[in-house]
Structures are given as C-alpha cells and as structure tokens.
Amino acid sequence: MLIGVPKEIKNHEYRVGMTPLSVREAVRHGHKLWVQTGAGLGIGASDEDYKNAGAQIIPAADEIFAKADMIVKVKEPQAVERKMLREGQILYTYLHLAPDPEQTKDLVASGAVCIAYETVTNSRGGLPLLAPMSQVAGRMSIQSGAHCLEKAQGGSGILLGGVPGVAPAKVVILGGGVVGTNAAAMALGLGADVTVLEKSTDRMEELVARFGTQLKTLYSTQGAVEDECATADLVVGGVLIPGAAAPKLVTRKMLKDWKNGSVLVDVAIDQGGCAETSKATTHADPTYVVDGVIHYCVANMPGGVARTSTYALNNVTLPFGLAIANKGYKQALLEDHHLRAGLNVCKGKVTYKAVADDLGYEYVPAEKALAA
Ligand SMILES: NC(=O)C1=CN([C@@H]2O[C@H](COP(=O)(O)OP(=O)(O)OC[C@H]3O[C@@H](n4cnc5c(N)ncnc54)[C@H](O)[C@@H]3O)[C@@H](O)[C@H]2O)C=CC1
Ligand SMILES: CC(=O)C(=O)O
Ligand SMILES: [Mg+2]
Numbered sequence: 146m147l148i149g150v151p152k153e154i155k156n157h158e159y160r161v162g163m164t165p166l167s168v169r170e171a172v173r174h175g176h177k178l179w180v181q182t183g184a185g186l187g188i189g190a191s192d193e194d195y196k197n198a199g200a201q202i203i204p205a206a207d208e209i210f211a212k213a214d215m216i217v218k219v220k221e222p223q224a225v226e227r228k229m230l231r232e233g234q235i236l237y238t239y240l241h242l243a244p245d246p247e248q249t250k251d252l253v254a255s256g257a258v259c260i261a262y263e264t265v266t267n268s269r270g271g272l273p274l275l276a277p278m279s280q281v282a283g284r285m286s287i288q289s290g291a292h293c294l295e296k297a298q299g300g301s302g303i304l305l306g307g308v309p310g311v312a313p314a315k316v317v318i319l320g321g322g323v324v325g326t327n328a329a330a331m332a333l334g335l336g337a338d339v340t341v342l343e344k345s346t347d348r349m350e351e352l353v354a355r356f357g358t359q360l361k362t363l364y365s366t367q368g369a370v371e372d373e374c375a376t377a378d379l380v381v382g383g384v385l386i387p388g389a390a391a392p393k394l395v396t397r398k399m400l401k402d403w404k405n406g407s408v409l410v411d412v413a414i415d416q417g418g419c420a421e422t423s424k425a426t427t428h429a430d431p432t433y434v435v436d437g438v439i440h441y442c443v444a445n446m447p448g449g450v451a452r453t454s455t456y457a458l459n460n461v462t463l464p465f466g467l468a469i470a471n472k473g474y475k476q477a478l479l480e481d482h483h484l485r486a487g488l489n490v491c492k493g494k495v496t497y498k499a500v501a502d503d504l505g506y507e508y509v510p511a512e513k514a515l516a517a
Pocket of ligand 1: 444446
C-alpha cells in the first residue's frame with residue numbers, strides 16, 4: 146500500500162507520524178512510502194535519512210493526501226488537511242473527537258476510515274497508543290507547572306520541593322492513571338507534598354504499592370476535589386473516560402477559593418479539559434489567568450519534546466500500522482478487537498459510542514460499519 150506521512154502543521158508540533166526506522170520497516174514489508182519534505186526535521190531526521198530508509202520525498206501535502214492509501218500522522222487533522230481526505234482513505238492518528246464537533250463533522254463528511262490512536266485498547270484494560278504520550282505529558286506537567294509557579298511567570302513564587310526549613314509545595318493530581326502516575330513520580334522526586342485523587346480503588350492500591358506512604362491518595366468526590374484544590378499550589382488534571390469528553394471536576398466557582406498564583410496544568414485538555422475554565426492553548430502561548438489561577442492547557446504537550454515523543458509513539462503505533470498496511474484495514478480491524486476499538490469514524494458513520502453520544506450522532510458499531 147502507499148503510505149503517506151505529511152509534515153505536522155499544528156502550532157509548535159514537531160513530532161512526525163513515522164521515524165526513518167519505521168519507514169524502513171514498512172518498506173521491508175513491501176510498502177511504498179511518501180514522506181513530505183522536512184517532515185522529520187523536528188526530531189533531527191533529514192529528508193536524506195528518509196530517502197536512505199526507502200521513502201520518496203514529496204514536496205506538498207496535497208499530493209500525499211491525493212494519492213496515499215493510508216495517512217499516518219500524530220495530531221488530529223487540521224481544517225486544511227480534513228478538506229484533502231478522500232472517501233475510503235485510511236487516517237491513522239490521534240483524533241480526540243468527543244470535544245471537537247467541527248472535526249467530527251468533517252471526518253464524517255470525508256468518507257475516510259479514521260482510526261484514533263487514543264481509543265485502541267489492550268488486554269490489560271489500558272490504552273497502549275495513548276500511554277507513551279501520557280507518560281511524557283505527565284512528566285512534563287510537573288516541569289511546566291514548576292515553571293508557571295515562578296514569580297516572573299505570574300505564579301505565587303513557590304519552589305516545588307521547598308528547602309530545609311521551608312515547607313514544600315502541595316501538588317494535587319486529579320486522576321491516577323498514566324498521566325497521574327508519571328506526574329506523581331516527578332513531583333515526589335522533586336520533594337513536593339503530593340496527593341492523587343482517583344475513582345478507582347484498584348488504581349489507588351497500585352499507586353500506594355508503587356510509591357509507599359510518601360504519596361497520599363484520596364477517593365475522588367466533588368467535595369474532596371473542592372477541599373484539596375483550595376489548598377494546592379499546583380493542580381494537574383489527568384482524568385479520562387476513554388473517548389468521551391473529560392468530566393468537569395473543577396467548576397468556575399471553585400477557583401475563587403484557590404490560592405492566588407496557584408497553577409492548573411490541565412493535561413486532559415485534549416478531551417476538552419477537566420475544569421470549566423479550561424480552553425486549549427498552544428506551546429507559543431501556553432497560559433492564561435482566571436481568578437488568579439494560572440491555566441496551562443497545551444493540547445499537544447509531547448510535541449514540545451518531539452524527539453523523545455516521536456520515538457516513544459512509533460514504538461507502539463508501528464505494529465498496528467503494519468497490520469493495517471499488510472492486511473488492509475477491513476481484515477486488520479475485524480481480526481483484532483483491540484485495534485477495532487480505535488475505529489472512530491468509518492465511511493460517514495460514527496463507530497465510537499462515547500463520541501456518538503457526546504456529539505449526537507447515530508452510533509454504528511464498528512463490526513456493522515465494516516461489513517457494509
Ligand atoms: N495535553 C496533552 O498533550 C496530552 C493529553 N493527554 C490526556 O491526558 C488524559 C489522561 O490520560 P491517561 O492518564 O493516559 O488516562 P488513564 O486512563 O490512564 O487515566 C485516567 C484516570 O482518570 C481516572 N478518573 C476518571 N474519572 C475520575 C474522576 N472523576 N476523579 C478522579 N479520577 C478519575 C480513571 O480512573 C483513570 O485512572 C487523557 O485525556 C489524555 O488524552 C495525554 C497525553 C498528552
Ligand atoms: C495524546 C495527545 O494529545 C498528544 O500526544 O498530543
Ligand atoms: Mg482538538
């Protein structure tokens with residue numbers, strides 16, 4: 146199959162859908178690869194590197210979209226990219242459709258077969274194609290949050306770990322999944338006072354088994370969120386209901402009780418954010434202030450550390466990408482229910498229930514859409 150890898154065009158997005166090594170692997174399986182000029186520059190991979198891996202370098206994205214059987218990307222297609230998608234073309238990338246009605250409408254209208262990394266599952270109940278980026282974003286949330294707490298950034302001027310004789314900062318993490326666990330590891334490593342709020346008791350047991358008594362865990366109720374956030378210096382939003390819009394745990398009213406100069410890093414922003422006051426920002430202009438609380442809501446945090454992130458992402462996306470290319474999307478999706486869970490839109494039908502429910506589309510199960 147002809148696989149196309151366009152250059153990412155989202156603000157400060159330096160990742161790329163396939164590394165030269167992934168391209169080499171796909172070529173070895175007999176596929177033809179078209180990579181856009183300069184697509185890998187953000188990870189230090191030149192056009193020459195892609196040529197040496199067996200790809201053909203194509204100057205313009207429209208040529209790639211016009212011919213490729215499958216488009217491999219990182220971020221959700223932007224409006225100009227959505228216009229170029231074709232009926233029956235496979236789109237393999239992050240989508241985050243539930244909070245994005247415009248994108249969903251365009252993907253439905255395109256007739257493309259849209260497989261979202263973030264809803265592919267595994268046998269342990271995890272989201273293997275989301276996990277590496279959640280590891281990155283969870284880790285970054287603490288370094289970004291620490292930066293925002295600096296006085297010159299508008300923060301309250303508190304150092305996460307404190308110093309001997311001065312108390313550390315209080316970090317509250319909403320959601321103890323992959324983002325939450327990685328944020329906790331970093332915050333504890335820096336010496337902060339860390340509390341994770343979770344709904345899943347199994348998850349809390351795993352967290353305590355891993356971090357011991359250094360980490361506090363609390364069952365997540367509205368009251369607990371209210372009380373803990375009001376005394377926090379840094380709040381990290383890492384909750385997720387797979388494929389659905391993020392639950393709004395932090396209301397606008399609550400912010401009035403938060404400390405002045407405290408920071409909210411809402412990692413869950415790609416699913417709409419877990420605070421009523423969260424709206425997506427970019428690496429170019431990452432923060433804004435509401436009621437004295439600095440909001441950091443960058444929807445593509447891992448793009449800021451594109452080298453680490455692209456390699457981590459390719460480690461998990463390549464095997465599924467090869468399965469789709471080798472078998473064709475129908476057979477690959479019908480044979481593997483974990484990959485099939487990634488199918489969000491198929492030839493005009495919404496095939497992911499949480500997206501259909503959140504945005505008011507008829508839900509058509511993936512098996513049914515694939516049989517049509
Ligand atoms: N902004 C960015 O650049 C990035 C954003 N993300 C996003 O971060 C979010 C979290 O992802 P993961 O950690 O991988 O998900 P995950 O599924 O590993 O963890 C989510 C956790 O939230 C918990 N949860 C659900 N409702 C809750 C509630 N009401 N209170 C407390 N906990 C609750 C779940 O039990 C689960 O343990 C997702 O929206 C993901 O898309 C991930 C990577 C990059
Ligand atoms: C998961 C996601 O939104 C990202 O890596 O940008
Ligand atoms: Mg979006």
